[in-house]
Amino acid sequence: GAVVSQHPSWVICKSGTSVKIECRSLDFQATTMFWYRQFPKQSLMLMATSNEGSKATYEQGVEKDKFLINHASLTLSTLTVTSAHPEDSSFYICSANYPARGRYEQYFGPGTRLTVT
Amino acid sequence: DAKTTQPTSMDCAEGRAANLPCNHSTISGNEYVYWYRQIHSQGPQYIIHGLKNNETNEMASLIITEDRKSSTLILPHATLRDTAVYYCIVRPSDTGTASKLTFGTGTRLQVTL
Numbered sequence: 001g002a003v004v005s006q007h008p009s010w011v012i013c014k015s016g017t018s019v020k021i022e023c024r025s026l027d028f029q030a031t032t033m034f035w036y037r038q039f040p041k042q043s044l045m046l047m048a049t050s051n052e053g054s055k056a057t058y059e060q061g062v063e064k065d066k067f068l069i070n071h072a073s074l075t076l077s078t079l080t081v082t083s084a085h086p087e088d089s090s091f092y093i094c095s096a097n098y099p100a101r102g103r104y105e106q107y108f109g110p111g112t113r114l115t116v117t
Numbered sequence: 118d119a120k121t122t123q124p125t126s127m128d129c130a131e132g133r134a135a136n137l138p139c140n141h142s143t144i145s146g147n148e149y150v151y152w153y154r155q156i157h158s159q160g161p162q163y164i165i166h167g168l169k170n171n172e173t174n175e176m177a178s179l180i181i182t183e184d185r186k187s188s189t190l191i192l193p194h195a196t197l198r199d200t201a202v203y204y205c206i207v208r209p210s211d212t213g214t215a216s217k218l219t220f221g222t223g224t225r226l227q228v229t230l
Contacts, residue, residue, distance in 0.1 A: 004160075034217070043204075044161065044220040093160045095218075106218055108160035
């Protein structure tokens, strides 16, 4: 159990266009999902917390109008990078909260590599 | 959340035990120690977590010192597939649905033949 998928696994887009990344919990429902970004040779940085049926909570310094998050169902959260630029090229990873052992544990998707040309 | 300190990198021969240390000297009483690993170009994978007792599962063992200021993750028989970056994370015990994980720089473990 606790499988999280992402689609696409990689995407190349042109500067100025928008790209949508999907995060799905395949065998459980997740009221909360998280979006991270990871630049080469760096650690994961939390971008935002996605809550089903309500607005996402963004970390300091993350532009909410540029990184649109929609958590419309208990198994799907989407991250849309609007007007992408080369500096947005990164590895985007989502995680979903899974109830386990009386707590909520985060299980991660495989990541989406975005390249903006 | 308490900060953790890990060595930047470690090497281990295949088949030997890999012992990965983590310092968390400012940990508070209600904080757990979590370990995740990230194989190259993949999402992080949960390994194990503990509060104060030593823990063991099918992947690894976690040894936490009595004062809880440090811990060691033990992979008993490392294989080449264990080559990854290992993250030690301190997390409050009150994990509501919005509880966050803060990743540090981790330890890059290289398992060699």
